[in-house]
Amino acid sequence: MNKHLDFFAREMEEFGARRREFLEIGRRAGRFPSAVARQGQDGTDVEISVWCSNDYLGMGQNPFVLEAMKNAVDAFGAGSGGSRNIGGTNHYHVLLENELAALHGKEEALIFPSGFTANDGALTVLAGRAPGTLVFSDELNHASIIDGLRHSGAEKRIFRHNDLAHLEELLAAADPERPKLIVLESVYSMSGDIAPLAGTAALARRYGATTFIDEVHA
Ligand SMILES: Cc1ncc(COP(=O)(O)O)c(C=O)c1O
Numbered sequence: 729m730n731k732h733l734d735f736f737a738r739e740m741e742e743f744g745a746r747r748r749e750f751l752e753i754g755r756r757a758g759r760f761p762s763a764v765a766r767q768g769q770d771g772t773d774v775e776i777s778v779w780c781s782n783d784y785l786g787m788g789q790n791p792f793v794l795e796a797m798k799n800a801v802d803a804f805g806a807g808s809g810g811s812r813n814i815g816g817t818n819h820y821h822v823l824l825e826n827e828l829a830a831l832h833g834k835e836e837a838l839i840f841p842s843g844f845t846a847n848d849g850a851l852t853v854l855a856g857r858a859p860g861t862l863v864f865s866d867e868l869n870h871a872s873i874i875d876g877l878r879h880s881g882a883e884k885r886i887f888r889h890n891d892l893a894h895l896e897e898l899l900a901a902a903d904p905e906r907p908k909l910i911v912l913e914s915v916y917s918m919s920g921d922i923a924p925l926a927g928t929a930a931l932a933r934r935y936g937a938t939t940f941i942d943e944v945h946a
Contacts, residue, residue: 753778757789782944843944844872851876851911854940855884858907864898864937866890866912868919873911873942882909889916892927899935908937914946 752766761777787793800820809815821839828837840846855863855877863877863884877884887895902908910932912923932939
């Protein structure tokens with residue numbers, strides 16, 4: 729008897745019928761937005777168009793990018809070789825960080841393996857390190873933002889989506905002495921809404937808050 733595994737066996741039975749099925753596809757380099765999808769029990773391949781990928785600028789199919797990746801694999805092999813703490817920082821990652829910093833006019837940049845870990849890592853620190861930080865977070869912020877804020881342990885107020893009046897109400901009600909961080913996306917992933925950035929920046933200046941913007945979709 730194993731109560732732990734029994735629990736998951738019951739869960740599997742219960743959720744089996746509602747299990748989410750994901751479409752198996754292969755995108756085709758040079759033929760955006762075409763892909764081949766495997767469908768049905770017999771696994772027939774059909775051609776489809778994928779308009780919902782996040783490869784907005786087509787960099788995943790850009791011939792220069794593909795060529796550079798092939799050259800990098802030939803020279804350095806595949807994979808980063810492990811955590812930079814232990815195995816050292818991959819040369820190409822250093823080049824990318826330098827280029828990103830120059831692009832944004834900053835001293836340094838730090839890359840993460842995914843957008844999710846970037847939000848989680850950055851917000852854990854930015855919301856969590858300064859004692860007493862109060863966070864103001866848009867109600868439609870992505871799950872990775874919510875996770876990062878949760879991991880920071882910071883107290884937060886949720887403002888109604890893109891609602892500057894509500895954000896101001898919450899900022900005005902907060903203790904002026906507390907460090908404040910406003911967290912939002914510039915373009916929202918599910919609705920495509922654009923955030924009122926100028927108005928948010930004006931409020932941040934008025935109430936002495938820092939802004940953190942997720943630009944994944946922008
Ligand atoms: C707004 C937003 N932030 C972060 C992420 C996470 O990015 P990634 O898929 O690179 O982990 C997503 C993913 O879709 C997103 O929509």
